[in-house]
Amino acid sequence: MRTMKRNDEREPMHVFEEHESEVRSYVRAFPAVFDRARGSRLYDEEGTAYIDFFSGAGALNYGHNHPRLKEDLLEYLTGDGITHSLDMATRAKRRFIERFRDVVLEPRDLAYKLLFPGPTGTNAVEAALKLARKATGRTTVFAFQGGFHGMTLGSLAITSNRMKRDGAGQPLEHTRLLPFDGDERDGLDSLAYLRRELGDAASRGELPAAVVLETVQCEGGVRVASADWLRGVEEVCRAHDVLLVVDDIQAGCGRTGRFFSFEESGIRPDLVCLSKSLSGLGIPMALVLLREDLDVFQPGEHNGTFRGHNLAFVTAARALEFWSDRAFQRAVEAKALLLRHRLESIVEGRPSTEMTVRGRGLVQGIAFDDPSVAEAVSRQCFERGLVIETAGHEDEVLKFLPALTIDVASLEQGLDIVEESLEAVLTGQPEPALV
Numbered sequence: 001m002r003t004m005k006r007n008d009e010r011e012p013m014h015v016f017e018e019h020e021s022e023v024r025s026y027v028r029a030f031p032a033v034f035d036r037a038r039g040s041r042l043y044d045e046e047g048t049a050y051i052d053f054f055s056g057a058g059a060l061n062y063g064h065n066h067p068r069l070k071e072d073l074l075e076y077l078t079g080d081g082i083t084h085s086l087d088m089a090t091r092a093k094r095r096f097i098e099r100f101r102d103v104v105l106e107p108r109d110l111a112y113k114l115l116f117p118g119p120t121g122t123n124a125v126e127a128a129l130k131l132a133r134k135a136t137g138r139t140t141v142f143a144f145q146g147g148f149h150g151m152t153l154g155s156l157a158i159t160s161n162r163m164k165r166d167g168a169g170q171p172l173e174h175t176r177l178l179p180f181d182g183d184e185r186d187g188l189d190s191l192a193y194l195r196r197e198l199g200d201a202a203s204r205g206e207l208p209a210a211v212v213l214e215t216v217q218c219e220g221g222v223r224v225a226s227a228d229w230l231r232g233v234e235e236v237c238r239a240h241d242v243l244l245v246v247d248d249i250q251a252g253c254g255r256t257g258r259f260f261s262f263e264e265s266g267i268r269p270d271l272v273c274l275s276k277s278l279s280g281l282g283i284p285m286a287l288v289l290l291r292e293d294l295d296v297f298q299p300g301e302h303n304g305t306f307r308g309h310n311l312a313f314v315t316a317a318r319a320l321e322f323w324s325d326r327a328f329q330r331a332v333e334a335k336a337l338l339l340r341h342r343l344e345s346i347v348e349g350r351p352s353t354e355m356t357v358r359g360r361g362l363v364q365g366i367a368f369d370d371p372s373v374a375e376a377v378s379r380q381c382f383e384r385g386l387v388i389e390t391a392g393h394e395d396e397v398l399k400f401l402p403a404l405t406i407d408v409a410s411l412e413q414g415l416d417i418v419e420e421s422l423e424a425v426l427t428g429q430p431e432p433a434l435v
């Protein structure tokens with residue numbers, strides 16, 4: 001990431017650089033002061049437009065300010081609807097629960113109970129970890145290398161990124177990170193490795209409470225687990241009576257084409273974490289789905305002030321309507337194919353550069369052998385009016401995360417910018433002046 005030090009008070013970034021902690025991060029990659037946004041377009045305060053291939057790291061699957069969601073929210077506010085309610089019952093919350101049951105759970109024959117944690121992704125992961133440990137009476141949790149699950153101590157302990165772990169300031173214990181699909185270790189494939197580890201743990205009487213995974217490691221560099229691998233993990237977990245937790249915070253809510261990212265594999269996780277695009281408008285909201293017999297917290301044993309965020313319930317209920325519309329899903333599938341084909345042709349057209357395309361649905365990546373390329377391309381894209389981030393432990397992957405609602409013309413326009421920027425980086429052209 002680049003740091004632009006500007007000491008001039010009239011510079012638009014001055015206030016952030018002067019007063020905000022060094023921990024700020026995305027602002028360094030995208031140094032503009034954003035003002036408005038609609039659909040897949042962001043505008044900075046100067047009125048410059050950017051196409052958005054970042055979608056708030058997956059929190060804006062339906063684009064910015066979707067008119068339908070905004071309409072419901074404005075109506076709710078105008079009518080003095082309850083904005084905050086802890087976990088007291090409200091009409092907005094009941095509507096969300098009913099719609100989640102009708103649109104998501106029942107059509108998939110899923111009988112999960114709903115636990116509302118605090119409103120961020122890491123709150124959902126923490127709740128799932130606590131619940132898994134309490135329900136099994138076991139302490140250890142297994143997760144996978146390359147996985148990302150959040151920044152609080154419990155979720156950080158199953159997150160693999162070294163730099164992020166180093167920020168903990170204390171040991172991150174009672175967890176083990178195993179090789180993910182495609183990672184080889186000690187001459188064993190990752191599934192055989194998991195089988196051996198769980199077998200060993202069982203013989204020592206030290207089985208973990210749960211195995212936590214992402215079906216697509218989004219932050220980890222768009223690393224995709226195959227359906228066979230997911231079924232294999234499920235089978236090994238069942239054999240040892242270990243809970244399977246899917247962290248669908250980024251890959252869920254339609255990112256891979258269906259509402260849940262695990263649907264195509266047919267696995268049935270014991271616990272599922274959702275957040276990011278659940279509210280659909282970028283409003284914080286999180287949810288843990290749990291098998292009924294895992295509902296072991298006493299009333300209030302897990303708690304939090306912001307679990308009753310009704311503005312999020314309002315927009316989330318409306319956002320779920322997308323998932324009762326087959327035409328919407330077909331359009332997402334068509335755009336995913338278009339994106340994938342275009343990335344493959346970009347890569348195939350440049351055989352002298354080592355890079356590969358990977359992903360599922362509308363989360364795709366180009367992984368570069370030379371890790372500096374992805375960041376250079378992201379920077380060139382920004383200067384040409386496209387917001388696109390990098391991922392992976394060395395930021396070696398250019399990560400495509402357009403809104404599911406993006407129009408085809410904007411998708412193609414963004415891809416043209418990527419191709420132009422990649423060409424500029426590979427041929428060593430200087431960066432264009434800021435747009």
Ligand SMILES: *Cc1c(COP(=O)(O)O)cnc(C)c1O
Pocket residue numbers: 120121122123125148149150151214218219247248249250251275276
């Ligand atoms: C973003 C993310 C989280 C953490 O969510 P926060 O809202 O940032 O706490 C956890 N798991 C996955 C897979 C994520 O992408």
